[in-house]
Amino acid sequence: YVDEKVSKVAYTHTHTHTFAGQDKWSLDPTHTHTHTQQLEYSLRIQKVDVYDEGSYTCSIQTKQQPKTSQVYLIVQAEPLGGEEYLDVIGITRNQAGRYECKASNDVAMPDVKYVNVVVNYTPTIKKTQSSETPVGRMGMLQCEAVAMPTPEFEWYRDENRLSSNQGINIQILGMTTNLMFANVTEDDYGNYTCVASNRLGAQSASLYLYRPGTGWDISGSACVCESLWLLLASLTCLFFKC
DSSP states (O other), X not given: OOOTTEEEEEEEETTEEEXXXXXXXXXXXXXEEXXXXXXXXXXXXXXXXXXXXXEEEEEEXXXXXXXXXXXXXXXXXXXXXXXXXXXXXXXXXXXXXXXXXXXXXSSSXXXXXXXXXXXXXXXXXXXEEOEEOOTTSOEEEEEEEEEESOOEEEEEETXXXXXXXXXXXXXXXXXXXXXXXXXXXXXXXXXXXXXXXXXXXXXXXXXXXEOTTSOBXXXXXXXXXXXXXXXXXHHHHHHTTO
């Protein structure tokens, strides 16, 4: 409201004239100037958005001296255009999974989005299972690996790649592979190699199919340590005539 001595009213927003008297200087169609009564001047903003936020100044020119009145418009809106980053330095495979991003303010319900993070890494063989199987029985060698992308498996014997054929069957179940022997023969006994690979690298491990009583433990190493120590003790005793 202004008194009767006012000669001109102007509105400015962030150093830009919106109205001066009855002349509209702004090209924004959402800004309108109303003069409802002789002494009342208003600035109306339709469809307020975030760009309308800021300081508005009403300048009044009187016969005596200019006067100003200032108001600050705060626009509350849903999150828009903001950016946040989660930096993970030296990420490990244990940090793979689903991450949640939440944006919120006092106006609306939080907006939640999810991001799945996949960490690729080379294969690591975490478990092997050799087999002690008598002739004529079913035998199985097992190899388990972890990797991303999922590894491909290959089986070798004496540098020769194996494939499923009569008497041998290769099973691949996700991160695990089995080398199956339907009917173990003498020729089947020996050392086998499991290879797990993906586009990032490969790793191999040795497994053994051995006949019962040959002194091989389940990991494929010889279990003759105790016998060797006894033999060594006996020879030492004879040497020193104990």
